[in-house]
Amino acid sequence: MLERIGLGSLDQLYSDVPAQFLHKGQYQLPDAMSEQEIRNWFASLEAKNAKLKVFVGAGAYDHYTPAVIPYLCSRSEFLTAYTPYQCEISQGTLRYIFEYQSLICELTGLDVSNASMYDGPTAAAEAMKMAIACARKKTRVLLSKSLLPHVIKVVETYAKFHGVEIGYVPAPDGQTSLEALKAELAKDDVAGVIVPSVNRYGIIEDHTGFADAVHEEKGVLVEYCDPSALAVVKTPGEWGADIAVGDGQPLGLPLCYGGPYVGFMAVKKEHMRKMPGRIVGQTVDKEGRRVFVLTLQAREQHIKREKATSNICSNESLMALWVTIYLSLMGPEGLRQVNKLSSDGAHYLKAELLKTGKFEDVFPDKPFLKEFVLKPKAFPGQMQKKLEEAGFFAALDTEEGYVSFCVTEKRTKAEIDSLVATVKEG
């Protein structure tokens, strides 16, 4: 290869790299392994994992994954497909993205969905940028303090490098305060507000009056949602929100050290030209057949350059397919059942934990779904560790000094009782 490009040595190829940046000496690499050795080595690493019963959520939920999903997703037509620029040869990929978008619109109650984004927190950050683009002259975006901590961190990071000012709305009673929101809006510089549908304490928030207050000041209302919960709680569309974002993980994606997950974004039609990401649309070909194409591309950076709302063109397409198959399998009734079973388990666990006398209730009058927080009377860190030793991932410490629990449809009554018994002993 060097000969072909007219070079005498590898050093010559890297001659542009300043000498002080070149590695000198030998690389510290282990010896090569055979296939059998490498399999054994990875198996020994895997054996170090603790297989805990998951009783925490905090943005990633241990819902059941029907076996048909990984089977279908690993078909080579899906697994190896690249960005569907050429609609003539990409109808299969475009079709499932279109189905995905339709399902996200139905779940969120909004008009237009994009082809998906990286994950929930980055989708929230994109919504922040979109709010600034929609509002033209306003410069500040408000975040509710009841958003998940990692969502707040990621939005703050994006804001810092895009010159967006961030403000906060407190949630003193476990729910974003409308009064505090109105006080911030009165400062006349707010482009948008991001609030959680079900919040970091597991509480289902009441957003009555939020959309009116935000729209009066010409801002946009963004709802950060658990899409699984949208089957049973009020949708962003019903709250009058302009943008819905969140992580698609609860829709059957297994917990896997943080990913790959998938972000979603849906918006009202009037905002679609400011929405980042790809959109697949439906049309007819010259013979009148139903076909799918990428559409509204003039929004995107390869056309609009630096004026585009975002530089995102990629999406988590295979994970979007995963979510599409999950939602098609579950249907509205199946999704309601997942929520009912999870919620029943969580309410049972909370009642049993309170009976142990080791906790105080924090927000007794607030409705919750599958997740809740309690205030432990003893040191929380000790409890999480003790439960880990007994085989449970539970009682996650929060910044406020609470411990957080979550129950999904995968947890049996026997497992819940066993967790409570362990807490009692401790």
Next chain:
Amino acid sequence: MSKILDNLKYSESHEWVKVEDNIAFVGVTDFAQKEMGDITYVDMPEEGDDVLAGEEFGALESVKASSELISPVSGTVVLVNSELEDAPEKVNEDAYGAWIIKVEMSMPSELDKLMDAAAYKKMIGE
């Protein structure tokens, strides 16, 4: 050959201006609409917004391009052509009929910096 009307003023970024008293109607030229191809969307300001000569006030989108609209005059937008919201193709059909914004001018002397029909014709080389 692109259509150029004698009674209008033209900018280097292909906007035309028609003046009625202190009001300026602003649109894009026939040459510009031909260059863009099928217009699919006109991004317009809101009524009451201020515009500045030489500054962006909106954008045109076609199937495969996006182009900024630059205001030839300074002033306040008193009306936007809401017909274009649902029928952006009117810009292709009749570029001089499809005005985009109506501006109450704050500096009418800026009109002197714009081209007349002959100068614009020369600029586009037709």
